[in-house]
Amino acid sequence: VDLEERLGELDLRSDSDIPDVPPPTDSTPEILKRALSGLSARWKNWWIRGILTLAMISVFFLIIYLGSFMLMLLVLSIQVKCYHEIITIGYRVYHSYDLPWFRSLSWYFLLCVNYFFYGETVADYFATFVQRREQLQFLIRYHRFISFALYLTGFCMFVLSLVKKHYRLQFYMFAWTHVTLLITVTQSHLVIQNLFEGMIWFLVPISSVICNDITAYIFGFFFGRTPLIKLSPKKTWEGFIGGFFSTVVFGFIFSYFLAQHQYFVCPVEYNSETNRFVTECEPSELFQMKKYSLPPLLQAVLGWETVNMYPFQMHSIALSTFASLIGPFGGFFASGFKRAFKIKDFADTIPGHGGIMDRFDCQYLMATFVHVYITSFIRGPNPSKLLKQLLILQPEQQLSVYKTLKSHLVEKGILQPSLRG
C-alpha cells in the first residue's frame, strides 16, 4: 500500500491534472468566412470541410504530377510536421515545470533517426551516384556506426539533463519522444520505400484510406444509427460497413485506371546520367491484363463468363479491406490519445480539419501493412542492395560466390556455358 501510494503521487491519479489546452483559434481565412456568412453554422462547417478536402486532394494530384522527388519531399515535410505537433503537445505538459532541453533533444533525435533511415535508403537506390564521390563512400561504409554515435550523444545528453524531483516526468517525455519517432518516422520511411516500388503502391493505399474516411462519413451522415465504439461517438456501424464496400469498389476501379500507365506502375529508379528519377520499364506480370473466369455465382449475377483484369486488382482488394477494417483502429488510437490529453485536435493547421496528424492518423498502419505485404507477397529482395553487399565482400568470397552463381545460371539455362558473355 505504501509503495502504491507513493507511486501514485505524480500526475497519474486521474486525467484531470494537466493544464487545459486553450481552445483552438479559428484560422479559417477571411475570404471563406465572408462567402459563407449567409449560411447557418452547421452548413458553414460542412462547406469549410468540403472546400478544404477538395483543396487537399488537388494539392495531392499536383504533387503526383510533379513526380517522385516532390512526393518524397512532401512525405518528409508531413513527417516533420506530425512530429512537431505531437512534441508540442508533450511540451505543454513539460514546460510548466521549466525543464531543460526537451525540445532540443527531441529535434536532435528526429534528426538522428532520419539520418539513419535516409542513409540506408539513399545508399541502396543511389548506388551509382554514391560510388563516384569519395566523401559519400566513407559516410556510407560506416553509416551505422556514425548513426549510433550520434544517437548515443543524444542519450548521454538526456542522462546529464536529468533534474532532481522531476525524474519521472523527464522519463515519460523520453519515452514519448521515442514512441513518436517509432510511429511517425518509421512509417514515413516505409511510405517512401513503397513509393520506390512503384507509385501505384503509394497512391492506391492512401486513396483507399481517404475514400474510406469520406464514404464512411457520408454513409454515417445519411444512414447512421448504431454507434460503433465509445471512443468515437460520431462513428456508426452503417458508416463502417458502407465505407468498407465503397472503398473496395473504389480501389478496384482506381487500380484499373492506374495500372495502364507506366508512370505509375514502374519502380522508381535513379538515372545517374541524367541525374533524374525515371519510371520506365517493362510492366511486370502484375500489370498485364489477364483473363479470369468468374465463379459461377458471380456469372449468374453479372452475365459474363470471363473478365479481363489486372492481377494487381486482386491485391487492391486486400489493400482496401485493410484500409477499411483495420485502418480505423489507427483513428481510434488517435482519438483515445486526444481524449487522454484533453485536446480537440492535434493542431490548427488546416481549418475545419485540425492538424496534419488528424488527417494522417489512419494512414499509419496502412503504410506498414503495404510494406509488409509487398515484401511478403510481391517482390523479392532489392537487386541493387544485393549488388552493393556483394561488392563489399572479400575478394576470395566474391570469387566463390561468382562461381556458385555461374554454375546456378548455367544449370538454369540462363547463361550459355561455352561463350564468353
Added chain:
Amino acid sequence: LQESESENKLDGETASDSESKSEFGGSPPVPTSDDTPEVLNRALSNLSSRWKNWWVRGILTLAMITFFFIIIYLGPMVLMTIVMCVQIKCFHEIITIGYNVYHSYDLPWFRTLSWYFLLCVNYFFYGETVTDYFFTLVQREEPLRILSKYHRFISFALYLTGFCMFVLSLVKKHYRLQFYMFGWTHVTLLIVVTQSHLIIHNLFEGMIWFIVPISCVICNDIMAYMFGFFFGRTPLIKLSPKKTWEGFIGGFFATVLFGLLLSYVMSGYRCFTCPVEFNNDTNSFTVDCEPSELFQLQEYNIPLVLQSVVGWKTVRMYPFQIHSIALSTFASLIGPFGGFFASGFKRAFKIKDFANTIPGHGGIMDRFDCQYLMATFVNVYIASFIRGPNPSKLIQQFLTLRPDQQLHIFNTLKAHLVDKGMLGRLEDA
C-alpha cells in the same frame, strides 16, 4: 555531511535513502524483504551489519561469476537459453513496476497485453535469426518453410491483433494512464528485447564477442567500486552519489588492461574465436574453423614512447586485442551512462532496486543496466569494422530474384572481378 557521505559509501548502501528522505519530506524508503539465505545469515551473524553486507555482496558476486563460467562451458545453446531467460526476467521486472502503478486503478489487460507484445516481438526476432542461421533446416521442413516465407506478414498480423486489443481496452477517465503504459511497454521492449537479440547475434559471430564485452562491463563495475572504495573523493554525478571520478578513471585503466589480457588468453582457443554454426548432419552447434586473421599472432612495432618504458622493440599480439581496447573503452566511458539512466529511472519511480531476486544486489535488471548500450555497440562495431555481409545469405537472396535481375548482377560482379584482376583470361574458372 562529509562524514555521512563517506559512511554511506563504506556501507555500500545507495545514498538514495538520504536523498529520498530530503526529497519527499521524511517518508521512509520502501523496505526490501531480506531474502538472504538462512545459511549465510547464520555464518555472518557475528559481524557488524556493514561488513555483513559487504560479504553478502562479495559471495553473491563470486557465485554469479562462477555460474557465468559454467554456462560458457556448456556451450552456445545453453547461452542462448540463458540470454532468453534474462531478457524475460528483466522485462517482467520493469512491467511489474509499471503494473504497481497501473493496478491500483483496476485497469484491464495491461499485463496480458504486455506479455503478448513480448511474445510477438520475440517471435519476430527469433524468426529472423532462425531463418538466417538455420537456412537448410528450415527449407527441409514444409511447415517451417511457409512460416519463414511469410514471416514478416505473420509477425505483423500478430502485432496488429495486440494493437487492436489495446484500442478496444481503453477505459474512459483513464486514457492517459493507459497510453503511458502502452508507451512504457514499447520502450521496454525496445530496450530489453532488441538488445538481447543483438547479444545473440554477437554470440553467433564468435563466443569471444560475447564474453569479452560482458566481462569488461563487469570488470569496470567491480574495479570502479574498488578504486572508489580506496581512493574515492570527488563525486562524479548527482544521479549516483556513490560514484567518484577516481573510481571512474581507475576503473577505465583497469578495464582496458583486463580486456587486453582476457583477449590474449581467449584468442588462442578455437572454441571462442570461431563463428557458431549449425551442423545439419549432426543437428548441433559446432565451433570449428580456420581462425581468421584477427586471431593470428602478429608482430607489432611499439611506438618509441612505450619502447623506453617497456624495454621491448616489438611485441606479438593478436589484432583482436586492438579491438578489445575499443570495446573496453566503451564499456568504461559510455557504459556507465546506462547505469545512470537506470539510477534516474529508479529515482523517478522511487524504488531502491528493480526487484529482490539477488540478495545484496537487487534484481536482474540492476546487474544488467550497464550491459545494454554495450550489446548494441558491439553489434554496430562488428557490422561496421569487422565482418562484411554473410555470403551464403547473399546467395540465398540471389536465388529468389528474377532471371533478368540475376543475369544483371552476375555480369556486374564479373566486370568488377575482371577489373580487380581476379578473373583474367580464366573464363572457365
